[in-house]
Amino acid sequence: MTQEAFISTSADHDSAPDIATQGLSLAYGNVSVIEELELRLPGGQVTAIVGPNGCGKSTLLSGMSRLLKPRAGTVLLDGADIQRLPSRQLAKRLALLPQQPHAPEALTVAELVRFGRHPHQSWLRQWSPEDKRGVDEALELTGLTTLAERPVDALSGGQRQRAWIAMAIAQQTSTLLLDEPTSALDLGHQVEVYELIRSLTTTGKTIVMVIHDLIGACRYADHLIAMHQGRILAEGPPHETVTTDLVRRLYGVDCTLMTDPATGAPLLTNVRRTRDALDGSAT
Amino acid sequence: MRVLTHCLSFGKPRSLIGLWLGLTGLLTAIALLSLLYGAGDVGPARAWQALQNLGTAASYDSEARFVTAELRAPRLWIGLVVGAALGIAGALLQAVTRNPLAEPGLLGVSAGAAFAVTLAILWGADAATLRVSVAQLGALGGCLCVLAAARLQGIGNDPVRLILAGAILSGLLHSLSSLILLYDQYTADEIRFWVVGSLAGRQLDDLVPLFPSLAVAALLTVILARPLAALALGEHVAIGLGHHPRIVRLLVIVVVALLVGGATAAAGPIAFVGLVVPFAARALAGPDIRRTLWLCLPLGPIVVVSADIVSRLVVPPSELPLGVLTALIGAPVLIGVVRGRRLPTL
Amino acid sequence: MTSPIDAPSSVRQDKYYLALPLGQRSPLRVIVDKRNLLVNLLLLGLLILLAGISLNTGSAASLSLPATLRALFGEGDPLDIFVIRDLRLPRVVAGIATGGAFALAGCLMQTVARNRLATPGIVGLDNGATAFAVASVVGTGISLAPPAMALTGAAVAAALTFGLTGRIGVRGYRFLVAGIGVGAVFGAITQLMLTRVSIDAANAAYPWTVGSLNARPDHAVLSLSLALLPALLAGIWLTRSLTVLRLSDAVAIGLGIAAGRCRMAALSVAVILPGLAVAVAGPVGMVALIGPEFARQLSARNTVPVLGATLAGAVVMVAADLLGRVLLAPIEIPVGIVTALIGSPLLLWILLNPNARTTP
Numbered sequence: 001m002t003q004e005a006f007i008s009t010s011a012d013h014d015s016a017p018d019i020a021t022q023g024l025s026l027a028y029g030n031v032s033v034i035e036e037l038e039l040r041l042p043g044g045q046v047t048a049i050v051g052p053n054g055c056g057k058s059t060l061l062s063g064m065s066r067l068l069k070p071r072a073g074t075v076l077l078d079g080a081d082i083q084r085l086p087s088r089q090l091a092k093r094l095a096l097l098p099q100q101p102h103a104p105e106a107l108t109v110a111e112l113v114r115f116g117r118h119p120h121q122s123w124l125r126q127w128s129p130e131d132k133r134g135v136d137e138a139l140e141l142t143g144l145t146t147l148a149e150r151p152v153d154a155l156s157g158g159q160r161q162r163a164w165i166a167m168a169i170a171q172q173t174s175t176l177l178l179d180e181p182t183s184a185l186d187l188g189h190q191v192e193v194y195e196l197i198r199s200l201t202t203t204g205k206t207i208v209m210v211i212h213d214l215i216g217a218c219r220y221a222d223h224l225i226a227m228h229q230g231r232i233l234a235e236g237p238p239h240e241t242v243t244t245d246l247v248r249r250l251y252g253v254d255c256t257l258m259t260d261p262a263t264g265a266p267l268l269t270n271v272r273r274t275r276d277a278l279d280g281s282a283t
Numbered sequence: 284m285r286v287l288t289h290c291l292s293f294g295k296p297r298s299l300i301g302l303w304l305g306l307t308g309l310l311t312a313i314a315l316l317s318l319l320y321g322a323g324d325v326g327p328a329r330a331w332q333a334l335q336n337l338g339t340a341a342s343y344d345s346e347a348r349f350v351t352a353e354l355r356a357p358r359l360w361i362g363l364v365v366g367a368a369l370g371i372a373g374a375l376l377q378a379v380t381r382n383p384l385a386e387p388g389l390l391g392v393s394a395g396a397a398f399a400v401t402l403a404i405l406w407g408a409d410a411a412t413l414r415v416s417v418a419q420l421g422a423l424g425g426c427l428c429v430l431a432a433a434r435l436q437g438i439g440n441d442p443v444r445l446i447l448a449g450a451i452l453s454g455l456l457h458s459l460s461s462l463i464l465l466y467d468q469y470t471a472d473e474i475r476f477w478v479v480g481s482l483a484g485r486q487l488d489d490l491v492p493l494f495p496s497l498a499v500a501a502l503l504t505v506i507l508a509r510p511l512a513a514l515a516l517g518e519h520v521a522i523g524l525g526h527h528p529r530i531v532r533l534l535v536i537v538v539v540a541l542l543v544g545g546a547t548a549a550a551g552p553i554a555f556v557g558l559v560v561p562f563a564a565r566a567l568a569g570p571d572i573r574r575t576l577w578l579c580l581p582l583g584p585i586v587v588v589s590a591d592i593v594s595r596l597v598v599p600p601s602e603l604p605l606g607v608l609t610a611l612i613g614a615p616v617l618i619g620v621v622r623g624r625r626l627p628t629l
Numbered sequence: 630m631t632s633p634i635d636a637p638s639s640v641r642q643d644k645y646y647l648a649l650p651l652g653q654r655s656p657l658r659v660i661v662d663k664r665n666l667l668v669n670l671l672l673l674g675l676l677i678l679l680a681g682i683s684l685n686t687g688s689a690a691s692l693s694l695p696a697t698l699r700a701l702f703g704e705g706d707p708l709d710i711f712v713i714r715d716l717r718l719p720r721v722v723a724g725i726a727t728g729g730a731f732a733l734a735g736c737l738m739q740t741v742a743r744n745r746l747a748t749p750g751i752v753g754l755d756n757g758a759t760a761f762a763v764a765s766v767v768g769t770g771i772s773l774a775p776p777a778m779a780l781t782g783a784a785v786a787a788a789l790t791f792g793l794t795g796r797i798g799v800r801g802y803r804f805l806v807a808g809i810g811v812g813a814v815f816g817a818i819t820q821l822m823l824t825r826v827s828i829d830a831a832n833a834a835y836p837w838t839v840g841s842l843n844a845r846p847d848h849a850v851l852s853l854s855l856a857l858l859p860a861l862l863a864g865i866w867l868t869r870s871l872t873v874l875r876l877s878d879a880v881a882i883g884l885g886i887a888a889g890r891c892r893m894a895a896l897s898v899a900v901i902l903p904g905l906a907v908a909v910a911g912p913v914g915m916v917a918l919i920g921p922e923f924a925r926q927l928s929a930r931n932t933v934p935v936l937g938a939t940l941a942g943a944v945v946m947v948a949a950d951l952l953g954r955v956l957l958a959p960i961e962i963p964v965g966i967v968t969a970l971i972g973s974p975l976l977l978w979i980l981l982n983p984n985a986r987t988t989p
Contacts, residue, residue, distance in 0.1 A: 067879055091885025098879035104988065106930045115873055119885035123869060126660040171884070384806070435981055443806050447746065448980050450809050455973035458966045461839060465960055554813070603821055610817035614810040618793055621806045 017093070017174050017206055018043040019064060023073035026063045033059045034230040036073065041223065046197060046207045048221035050214050052251055056230040057210045058099065058179055064208070065096040065177050077175065091119035095168040099179040103152040109163045110148040113138050116170030138170035142196060158189030162196060169200070176200065178209040182216065194220045218242055218265045226250055242266040248274050299574055302567060306581040313585055317359045317592050318351050325350040357487040362588040364490060365482070365546040366556065368497065370583025371504060371576060372542040373557025374564065378511050378572045379535045380433045382442040383620060387543040388554030390449030394456040395425025396547035401460045405467055415492045419544030426536045428452060443621065480551035480606030482591050493545045500541040507535055508573045515572060553606050555613020560586055562616060664929040665937060672940035679947045680721050686951060687717055723845040724950050725943040726853045727910040730902040732920025732942020733864055733935065738899040739921060740871050740933050741892050743988050745979055749903040750914020751805055753812035757786025758907035759837055760815040766837070767822050776849045776908035783904030786811055840913035840965020842950050849908040856905050860898045864935040867895055871933045913965045915972030919945050922975060
């Protein structure tokens with residue numbers, strides 16, 4: 001029941017928004033990270049951006065969420081330049097979960113999730129029935145209803161990450177960007193978070209996540225973007241995109257590629273360092 | 284700041300003796316200037332004449348003779364002693380807390396000494412000897428607070444938090460002193476000029492009670508230099524090399540208290556000298572505490588005496604308090620060090 | 630016109646009121662934290678009580694409480710009326726305004742810097758404002774009024790401290806030490822000016838260097854009071870954004886908050902208010918620490934007690950002034966010394982206690 005109500009407030013599958021970049025250049029100070037990037041992410045799917053450390057994947061996510069102002073080019077959300085949208089309008093359409101966010105002491109799950117309603121509220125209108133519904137649904141979708149009054153910092157790693165995702169869900173945006181949502185978690189908690197993210201696509205959300213874990217990306221993403229040194233080496237569905245050659249160019253390792261008999265996702269085994277890579281260069 | 288360090292170090296550390304001789308020469312020149320220039324009517328020419336005739340009994344210019352020999356010379360001597368004491372105390376305190384920002388004035392050691400003296404005067408003590416030992420006791424109290432704070436979990440690894448704690452302690456002691464001054468007019472009159480920190484109006488006699496404790500401090504410093512250098516490599520390494528870090532640390536604190544207490548008793552609280560001098564010494568001679576200490580010996584007086592000369596010349600015929608000038612020089616150095624991408628470790 | 634908040638079943642209803650001033654269909658729906666409401670009423674009551682005691686206390690002939698009240702409203706003995714309305718009332722008003730201003734500024738700066746120690750005084754603003762104000766009093770040829778000068782001084786000190794260490798709060802404690810350095814420079818400049826002028830002018834400027842409600846020029850009190858009200862409203866308006874900004878910049882931006890603009894607005898208020906308050910009472914910067922700390926201990930956790938801090942600051946200031954007048958009477962302890970004696974141990978405790986939180 002609540003699930004249905006939630007779907008109706010979100011965008012439909014067909015009209016799920018897509019994100020595109022046009023000639024996007026991003027830099028920190030004088031250090032250019034990404035130059036002239038052209039990219040189009042499919043709507044209504046889970047896209048995973050993978051690549052070695054320092055390849056610019058988190059920078060790209062910062063650019064797409066307006067944390068970082070592009071040096072040149074634009075990020076288009078359904079054709080609209082995100083730099084031109086008022087911040088609150090953007091926050092109603094695009095939610096962001098930063099890398100390892102930290103909650104102040106004693107903040108409860110319900111209080112944290114309530115922050116997600118911020119863009120829908122104003123000083124004169126601090127709480128409405130829609131806010132109540134949004135928070136309730138987010139808590140239910142993430143399975144946190146019974147934990148709502150617990151302090152966030154007293155939860156397990158997986159629960160804590162679920163609480164933050166619940167905050168982003170309560171924002172009721174059609175697009176969700178996640179920066180390394182599983183990087184600090186153990187295997188069990190990683191699966192817990194991945195399955196939650198997977199389940200969100202049934203609500204028609206467009207989800208983009210930056211992750212380290214190539215195997216997890218193959219298993220849980222519909223669309224894969226492999227980045228190296230600020231450029232895109234390959235993109236597409238995981239089973240078409242991931243090749244031994246790509247893995248070698250990305251990480252400088254050789255591997256044997258198999259198909260997971262249970263899910264059909266590409267599976268990397270027998271990972272070992274490439275001989276050439278011993279000389280230094282990964283490409 | 285790195286540029287400054289670079290300019291000062293000329294690339295490679297050079298011979299310590301050469302550096303030392305050069306700095307001592309510079310100090311001699313500055314000392315001479317300090318005798319020649321002043322806020323009053325006696326200009327360099329008359330002062331020079333008076334200096335040349337100092338040995339001969341008869342002098343035609345008694346005013347110049349009085350000004351140079353009775354006013355400027357004691358000031359110079361006190362400046363030399365205070366500068367050396369504060370510079371070395373700063374280097375020692377920085378080594379023992381392994382914190383490049385540790386400065387007796389910033390950390391509340393000088394404030395402890397000043398507060399103790401205020402209390403002593405309130406309770407009727409006015410003998411100079413007593414004042415020195417009281418100031419040294421107060422400094423010791425301040426030092427122990429610093430050491431205790433530095434050994435607290437979390438603070439010890441964060442140089443900047445220690446400085447904050449010291450600044451707050453100084454503020455607290457300063458307020459307490461102000462309270463006493465309000466309460467007791469006599470103490471206030473007695474102490475008003477002393478709390479500012481200045482070399483003006485001090486007598487050579489003020490220096491005499493310092494000598495026993497300064498001699499002890501000098502001796503201990505010579506003995507402690509080697510173990511301190513070992514301590515810079517880490518506590519475990521020092522133990523492995525056969526030193527006793529606890530005893531070394533305690534003795535160093537005693538030395539710092541003797542030096543800072545003595546300097547404060549003679550010239551009032553003067554901040555930032557203990558920061559600037561070791562900073563310059565490290566830039567010139569590298570991080571080894573033994574080399575640093577040697578260079579602090581001429582560098583401390585150079586800073587204090589030249590600041591004193593400037594304080595006399597900026598606003599004639601009146602004078603600036605020395606503490607004001609050292610703050611104006613030292614605070615930018617402090618900010619520069621804090622601004623650095625990475626705090627230098629000791 | 631309040632109703633229990635129709636929050637999700639899991640959000641505790643006993644913690645909040647939903648204020649609906651125009652009925653259930655009201656477009657105006659404001660969440661009021663029950664605990665903070667209670668705390669603010671309590672602080673207001675305490676402030677009124679202390680202000681009453683302060684009016685009733687003084688070296689002049691002792692007045693009964695009813696006589697004090699009558700005199701306050703302009704009835705009774707003309708001398709009493711003069712003492713109460715012309716001598717004591719302005720002092721109490723100045724105390725409330727400066728205390729509120731310092732504490733409000735402190736609360737905003739701590740929140741923006743995410744550091745409980747980041748008060749305007751520590752960052753060097755008070756010393757900057759004092760140096761500039763003293764410059765105008767001792768007559769160094771600059772003829773702006775002291776409040777304008779103090780304001781300029783605070784702005785210059787803030788620009789120096791934050792400019793020298795990059796963005797506020799990014800490098801942990803470093804900007805605080807830079808602030809101490811900037812403060813030391815301005816302190817030295819103040820002393821320099823005081824030594825250069827005649828004893829009389831120096832005496833005139835002295836109250837400003839320790840912090841006292843003795844001097845309180847009328848026009849300075851007026852300009853501070855005029856600034857305090859809009860500043861308080863701005864602070865309350867910013868509360869919602871600041872509450873989110875406490876989490877992290879990235880989270881706040883993701884929730885549609887213009888983090889940079891919000892921070893600049895809060896910081897501007899936190900620079901203007903101490904500047905104007907220093908022109909009234911000198912550097913009583915410790916109130917900026919004690920007030921918010923006091924309010925935070927009482928208020929609901931995870932809120933930014935803007936109003937509570939302002940009220941608490943006023944309470945602390947009036948109480949400290951009262952204490953300073955009574956404790957060693959007939960000698961008056963300047964309020965700056967009283968607050969420093971209370972505030973410094975508190976600061977040390979926050980800094981040195983390994984279990985104490987350093988974020989507000």
